[in-house]
Amino acid sequence: MEDLASRGRENVAYVASSPRRSEAGESPEETVEHPDFSSATLRILASMPSRTIGRSRGAILSQYYNRTARLRRRSSRVPLQKVSRSARPSVRQLDLELDSGQEEEETKRALLVKELRSLPANQRINMLQAMPLSLTEKRTLQKPKTTLFHPYLFSLQGFRNLWYSLLSLLHTLQPWHYSLKQISGRFGSSILSYFLFVKTLLTFNFFLFLILLVFVVAMQAAYPPATHNREAFTGLELFTGAGYFTHTLLYYGYYSNFTLNDPCASSSNVTHCRQPSQVQLPYNMPLAYLFVTGVSFFVTCILLVYSMSRSFGESYRVGSASGELAVKVFCAWDYKVIQKRSVLLQSENICTQLKECLAEHWARSNPLNLCKRLQRMAILLICWAVSLGVVLGCAIGVYYFSEYSHQVSDNRVGKEALLLFLPLLVSLINLLVPYMYNLLAAWEKQESPVLEVYVAICRNLILKMVILGLLCYHWLSREVTSSKIQCWETFVGQELYRLVVMDFIFTLLDTFFGELMWRVILEKKLQRKQRPEFDIARNVLELIYGQSLTWLGVFFAPLLPAVQILKLLLLFYIKKASLMRNCQSPSKPWRASHMSTIFITLLCFPSFLGASIFLSYTIWAVKPSEMCGPFQTFETIYDSGKTWVVDLEQSSPNLTWFTWIHQHLIQNSFFLFLISGILLAVIYLNIQVVQGQRRIITLLKEQIANEGEDKMFLIEKLHTIYGK
Template sequence: MARNVDCDLGHPLMEAGLESPADEEGVHDSFHQLIAEQIHNGGLGEAFELQQLQKELDEESRDCVAQLSSPGSERSERRLLGMQHDEREPDPFTGERWSSDTLKILSSMPSRTIGRSRGAIISQYYNRTMQLRRRKQSRPSIQDFSRSARPTIRGYGIETDSTDADVNKRDRLVNNLQNLSVSDRVRMLRAMPLSVAEKSELRRLASQKERRTLSGNQIPCCSRLKYYVIIAARQSWYSWLSFVHSLQLWQVALKRVSGRFGSGVLSYFLFLKTLLFFNLFLFLLIGLFVVLPQAVHPPALSEGRHSFTGLELFTGAGYFSDTVMYYGYYCNYTLRMNCRNENGGQYASVSIGTSSDCTLKHLPYKMPLAYFFTIGMAFFVTCIILVYSMSKSFGRSFRIDKSHSILAMKAFCSWDFKVIKKSSVKLMSENICTQLKELLAEVNHKHSTKTLYQKLWRVAVHCLAWTICVASTTACVLSIYFFSEHMHQNLQQSSRSVTKDPLLNEASLLALPVVVSCINLLLPIMFNLAAWMEDYESPSLRTYVAIGRNLMLKVSVLGVLCYHWLGRVAADPNSIGLKCWESFVGQELYRFLLMDFIFTLLDILFGEFLWRLFSEKVLKKNRKPVFDIAKNVLDLIYGQTLAWLGVLFTPLLPAVQILKLLLLFYIKKSSVMMNCQAPSRPYRVSQMTTIFITLLCFPSFLGASVCVTYTMWSIKPSSSCGPFRDLKTMFQAGKRWVEDLEKENPNLSMLARAHSYLVENPFFLFVGAGIFLIVIYFHSQVVDGQRKIIGLLQEQIENEGEDKKFLITRLQSIHEQRRTPTRRLTSQGSAY
């Protein structure tokens, strides 16, 4: 049966603004809500009438839309052509006046349906249903209703035609919110298209009603007890989380540094914290599998043991040579038996070939094998951790985040509302303020255009600065090379002389570390002068250039020192009278690490503290030095490289590095807070941590790994000390263990072959390293591809907005062109 549908544009549906599927969905939900209320109140007849009305209105609106959208409909064409030009309304976004056709298309766009108010539509439905409720008297059963008539909160609108209806709907909405759980209530309020003030008011009313309900006697005793138990459990859980969060190392101190000095200085302390965890891992692994077993089973020492004089704290020699600190103390036998000697109750560890009446107390523990595999496993696991940290840091730092969007997020989403202490609130506000300054400095940064003469002059200045830096670095490296050769000749002469002064010889060993530490302290000052001469516009670019120059210096110095230790001392230890050259190299590394810490303290004293006093007292200026990020970070990398180089020769060197880093953190933090000032031009260093981890991985750890591998593979160990005595190379310890396994069990011959092909053959080692580097390269390429894709998508989003503006403008112009001849034809027909 055909139905006559009136699609008048003055229809209540059109007046209410029902122009999109999103609005229609909201009407359905609201209507179902009204039906559910009638069911709840007992009015089944009214509910049935409402359901029938809903079906009729749905069919009517669909037919109306179909007629309006039909191109052959004369009535729709007349209504569209009859619209006057003065009926166009101004667009709130573009500020222009569009025609009715354009406004209809705009209203159907998804972006215009977000957050639209549905109060007028709900009110229109409510008024029409009130009229039908008085006429209909039939009351059908509840089985006739569909399951879609369940109560929902989405249908409640705040905007109504009268104040009483507004209050009534608000009360019903508050009641429904109060019946929900806390999480569902928050989620529902977030989804509502209301203002923040209205949401806050609804949340407050629901909470007040909930408290009144809980405080009354309406809740049973069991429910009240359950409620109190849940509250107590939740408070205890939050207290536990707060306690666990407070256990993080240096949490408050790092926040204070970040709040006052920004992300650049904070990155230095975060990098120091990372190095501390690396050394803690090395200390635990080597101490558990190497140091502790040897300390439990000490070897038999010679009678001429050194006495403690105090100079050992600086030189690392003397008394410390006969302890577990150095390579020469460790034995080359199997710790498998504890035997009583003939004199008494003292136990002594014996080797495999010893025949005596011994009782087996422990499982066999081969010290050479444990030493070899523990060092290898420590380097392997450290490499995995470094590569994983570097890949994660690459993924975090190379995200495409525009400064404007980050600025908005920092301004509106940075505050943590769980913070209630005054000191924590002040600390958090300082952090957010500093971050906003950095973001604003990045947003407001403008590149000034320069003339050709200025560009040529700037290039000449840069070339001059780099020439000075490279020349000074080369001169310092050559001086270290010749001075180390001179010290080596002095050791040869002292070993041949008859009269020896042990204390004087030990003190002379400090000369080379002192010279190298002086160069590492003074040469970065020249680099800073060259950077001042270049006058970089970007502070972050200046930091990166300083990092590159300091890295060039550290790598060159370490290269010369490695040649001195492995090319001179290890190649001919008898020329300088060394019985255990590994322990001597370990003592050298200990002295370099200690001198680096002492000169760092001198830099803090003279470069920061005394300079601040001189500026305040003498110059009468409130100007403090700025924290040099590049120099301090490269000093940390230099010290960590020494620690990795010394693990093979000094197993307890990571413990010395841990103590140094702990003292350095507290001293540096106090000096920065007291003696330094924030940068005059704040800047955000988003990729600083990634650069630090990358430098720690490739120049530092890779160089240390190459030197340690070369020592274990090619250099002959000492024949009178250490776990690898009487072996041609340290790698033969693993080969002998595999041969012993093959003799005891011939079925393990495949293990011997695998060891000979995979471990002893350098080809497979280089293949594995190549595969590892290829994986890193592909991962970096994937990250770079993701960056490019994200950039293209953001550009596409911007272009989509421009496309919308262009299409709307073209639609308006076409409509204006079609309107003009139609008006002329209409006016001519009326004239006839």
């Protein structure tokens, strides 16, 4: 060892003398290596951290200047003059050059800027990203912006730069980008999941509204039906949805049952039918109404499954188990952040994430004993019995009140006020019962905040789904679909519109009294610094409930997604302002790594699946109204598609393959069961693959631990032998 140390000192002396040789004019290739060390050993010694500390900006600029020159030579451009290599071995191995003053550094900077300008846009961006310089230095090296009439703009490279600029502009224009970062930094990932869920619902509703607007609403607005006697607008229609809004594009009853732009279909005047038209674009409105609704639900299902699979992949990543706390401590900071506001926001975000990790680690390391587990089990059974009893009582009340309101609705006196009673009762139940669930949760005293949120979500979900199921049964009952109501589809659309509006109003009241007024009482009256916490379970279930109402009402009120979009936009800003001013961070920090997956799953299976079953039963089994709507001449709504297929077969005998597809793939239920079986098989195989990967990773971790124990054993043996 002493020999090796003396040789190392000699090599260091040799390495230190090599700069002087290079400065004297010798090239690095002409230097003679040390006779006691090979070139590989010298390369390792040159790469040691002690030899590479202190690289100047001039050396870095020279390094990347040489790289850009090589890239330019690959592009068959004339290379610039060679720059002398560095003298220090650590820098010489990387083609670096030390600066010899401010003038030399500025010269290198100018040469590097010139070389960067000659590179294509993608290579220039990659080169700038790889440079170990600050963001300010990189901005000074960027190419200045070209003017509008510069000839460079009309070249291929100019179009590429314009495309990259547009992409960066779209990235910066993401909705609520800074707001989401601010919420994540101050309140953690659990509350952030609520606002991300709002953003996801906005995407779904925007797509639904766009496809209905283009193919159904716009076409009907271009060819309006015969005018009806509309009532005067009083303002109460904004809450009831009736009156002036009844005979508008908002509801099912306004849409026609004939082919648009076909004068013979809507007019009995034969002379008028014989007049030639300049442009004939027949548009079968019943078929378009049914087909667009089906396609929108199908595409929404694909988007939901894709979002669920992606969220599942992000939250249940294989191998993301143990070392996350160390990664957060040592590798979480982003050194590209230079603005003061962003630095403070990132530090706050990392602090919140560390609290979440520590809280989860503490919950794992403190299990309960047997006596406490039995006591908690008894409390859980009592709380679940009480919550299910409350759900049963609310369901009975809603059922009898809906039957009573339907019987009294035939009387004209007080009809407008009576329309709001059922939505008021349902919204009041959805507002007050979750607070009772919170009292039960306070009695249960769950140690894990994640389990507490899951239990609250389950109880609220049972309540809302039972109430919605009763309302769907009431809307499709024989009393509603009979001849007592002239257009029962419009009636159902108005009911759903009132429920959406009342849900939004009660959400605002809950935000005002449950957060703002409660914060004022705590601070002013009780003289406490504590503020109310943001109830994630209740707020998320309100979003799922509102989205379920929207999906249920798409067929009966095609413009209901527009109302939902406006509601979600207002909710985001109102909830964000209330969160920042009235709420505090969770008293028990916890990570919501799986919350987004749970939210998307609840949105897919209870909400979207229930709405799809309701609309499928309406299309296949319920008789439409005989006085309004696109399907008033058919026994069922599905008969319109069958009639169109028969007419197509008679008019075009060459399309028999389309008839075969309709008969064997759409009418036959075996194909649906086959697709469902394949989908379930794929899901099962993916689950098994993930479990297998986790098992392999566990075995590899055990093998690494065993190898570490082997090394400890060998070291102990070496110490024993050395002692002897």
